[in-house]
Amino acid sequence: MNDLRTVKLGIIGLGYIGQLHLRHASQIPNVEVLAVADVSTKALKNAKKAGVKKTFNNYSDLIKDPEVEAVIIGLPTHLHLKCAVEAAEGKKTIFLEKPMARNVDEAKEIISAAQRNSVKLMMGYPLRFNEEFGLVKKKMEEGLLGDVENAHATYISTGPFFHRAEGHAPVPVPDWWFNRELTGGGVLVDLGSHIINLMRWYFGEVTDIKSYLGYRFNMDFEDSAMCLAKFESGTVALINVGWFSQEYSLKLDFFGSAKNVFSKHAQSNLLITAIQMLATGKSKFFQAHRDELRYFIDCIVNDLPPASSGEDGLKDLEAISLAYKNQIFLK
Numbered sequence: 608m609n610d611l612r613t614v615k616l617g618i619i620g621l622g623y624i625g626q627l628h629l630r631h632a633s634q635i636p637n638v639e640v641l642a643v644a645d646v647s648t649k650a651l652k653n654a655k656k657a658g659v660k661k662t663f664n665n666y667s668d669l670i671k672d673p674e675v676e677a678v679i680i681g682l683p684t685h686l687h688l689k690c691a692v693e694a695a696e697g698k699k700t701i702f703l704e705k706p707m708a709r710n711v712d713e714a715k716e717i718i719s720a721a722q723r724n725s726v727k728l729m730m731g732y733p734l735r736f737n738e739e740f741g742l743v744k745k746k747m748e749e750g751l752l753g754d755v756e757n758a759h760a761t762y763i764s765t766g767p768f769f770h771r772a773e774g775h776a777p778v779p780v781p782d783w784w785f786n787r788e789l790t791g792g793g794v795l796v797d798l799g800s801h802i803i804n805l806m807r808w809y810f811g812e813v814t815d816i817k818s819y820l821g822y823r824f825n826m827d828f829e830d831s832a833m834c835l836a837k838f839e840s841g842t843v844a845l846i847n848v849g850w851f852s853q854e855y856s857l858k859l860d861f862f863g864s865a866k867n868v869f870s871k872h873a874q875s876n877l878l879i880t881a882i883q884m885l886a887t888g889k890s891k892f893f894q895a896h897r898d899e900l901r902y903f904i905d906c907i908v909n910d911l912p913p914a915s916s917g918e919d920g921l922k923d924l925e926a927i928s929l930a931y932k933n934q935i936f937l938k
Contacts, residue, residue: 611636611637612637612908613637613638613639614637614638614639614676614677614904614907614908615639615641615674615675615676615677616632616638616639616640616641616675616676616677616678616679617640617641617642617643617644617669617670617672617675617677617678617679617699618632618640618642618643618644618678618679618681619643619644619645619666619669619670619678619679619680619681619682619690619694620644620645620666620680620681620682620683621643621645621647621650621651621653621654621681622645622681624681624704624731625643625645625679625681626650627893627896628679628681628896628900629643629654629657629659631893631896631897631900632679632900633657633658634897635900635901635904637904637908638904640654640658640659641659641660641661641672641674641675642659642660642661642662642663642669642672642674642675643659643661643662643663643669644662644663644664644665644666644668644669645662645664646664648664651663651664666682666690666693667693670693670694670697670699671697675699676699676700676907677699677700677701677702677903677907678694678699678700678701678702679702679704679900680694680701680702680703680704681704682704683781683783683789683790684706684708684709684783684789684790684791684796685709685783685788685789685790685791687703687704687707687708687709687713687717688708688709688713688716688717691703691717691720691721691728692716692717692720694726695717695720695721695723695724695726695728696720696724698724698726699726700726700727700728700729700907701721701726701727701728701729702729702731702900702903703717703728703729703730703731703917703920704730704731705730705731705732705800705801705804705920705923706791706796706797706800706920706923706924706927707730707800707917707920707921707923707924708791708920708924709788709789709790709791710791710924710928711921711924711925711928714917714920714921714924715921717917717920718917718918718921721917727906727907727912727913728913728916728917729903729906729913729915729916729917730804730913730915730916730917730919730920731899731915732801732804732805732899732915732919733895733896733898733899734801734802734804734805734857734872734895735804735805735808735895735899735914735915736894736895736896736898736899736902737872737894737895738894738895739870739871739872740805740859740870740872742870743809743859743861743868743870744808744809746866746868747809747861750865751865751866752861752863752864752865752866752867752868753863753864753865753866754840754841754842754863754864755809755810755840755842755861755862755863755864756842756843756862756863756864757842757843757844757845757862758806758809758810758842758843758844758845758859758860758861758862759844759845759847759859759860760802760805760806760844760845760846760847760858760859760860761847761848761856761857761858761859762798762801762802762847762848762849762856762857763847763848763849763851763852763854763855763856763857764798764849764850764852764855764856764857765850765852765853765855766794766797766798766830766849766850767780767781767784767850768780768850785826785827787827787828790828792828792829792927792931793820793826793828793829793830793832793850794828794829794830794831794832794848794849794850795818795820795829795832795834795848795927795930795931796927797848797850798848798849798850799832799834799846799848799927799930800920800923800924800927802846802848803834803836803846803923803926803927804915804919804923805859806836806838806844806846807838807919807922807923807926809838809840809842809861810838810839810840810842810844811838811839811840812838812839812922813836813837813838813922813925813926813929814837814838814839815836815837815929815933816834816835816836816837816926816929816930816933817834817835817836817930817933817934817935818832818833818834818835818930818931818933818934818935819832819833819834819934819935819936819937820832820934821833821849821851823851824851830849830850830851831848831849831850831851832846832847832848832849832930833845833846833847833848834846834930836926836930856871857871857872858870858871858872859871872895899915
């Protein structure tokens with residue numbers, strides 16, 4: 608960084624990801640989390656205890672605060688459009704969690720608002736900051752794999768049901784998770800946006816994609832999806848995402864003409880992770896989230912355009928929309 612001027616940050620939404628950003632932001636020397644906004648009185652009280660000076664139950668009031676320079680938006684997907692447009696019109700630099708929006712049209716509106724108001728817009732894609740996955744990209748760029756003929760990418764987790772994992776007492780899942788009109792889709796939008804973005808980072812734009820969707824839990828949206836996608840590089844990738852397992856799996860298998868590479872993001876014991884977070888606010892499992900936030904702050908301080916841009920979020924949704932249209936039905 609060119610200097611260590613303090614960036615005054617506002618966090619909108621103090622759910623799981625918002626609280627994670629709050630902890631990580633407090634560990635960056637030149638960041639002050641000046642304000643937070645959430646409808647939960649309990650969440651706001653906890654933020655006050657953590658040292659946040661200003662709390663709002665209406666994010667519009669946070670955006671109007673002239674002291675807030677940048678905002679992290681960690682709201683449910685159906686609220687992204689209104690909040691991001693309002694933040695852009697308020698001249699705030701924006702960090703927006705994925706998926707960018709419910710659909711392609713909403714994503715285009717967000718990008719238009721950011722461009723119209725000359726504000727930076729960064730998408731939250733922590734897998735790009737994962738150490739293991741970054742090493743794979745380095746090997747590819749150095750030509751060590753040759754041409755990657757095909758790739759297998761897997762991201763399996765509990766999805767919205769993670770509250771119930773490891774025998775913990777059940778916590779109600781927010782209603783919006785179960786409304787396709789509010790989410791824009793199921794696991795293909797949720798976890799698929801992560802993997803499709805990562806594959807685009809490696810192989811360029813999607814030129815064709817087809818999907819098979821699974822409905823294990825008999826909901827109105829898919830809880831598993833397998834996609835076959837072709838990219839500009841010529842690589843064909845099998846993308847496997849699901850919410851159906853209590854066991855976490857995030858891994859990449861790349862098969863090249865010179866060499867194969869296998870990489871995974873291992874989940875440490877949940878108890879150990881919890882202890883690390885409580886004791887230090889840090890854990891290896893969440894290192895990528897912390898690094899992407901530090902990168903966002905560096906872009907602000909050094910006036911640089913973020914690499915994971917709004918256009919990335921749009922292209923991911925375009926690929927997902929095409930995958931929904933090109934469904935394969937197996938008997």
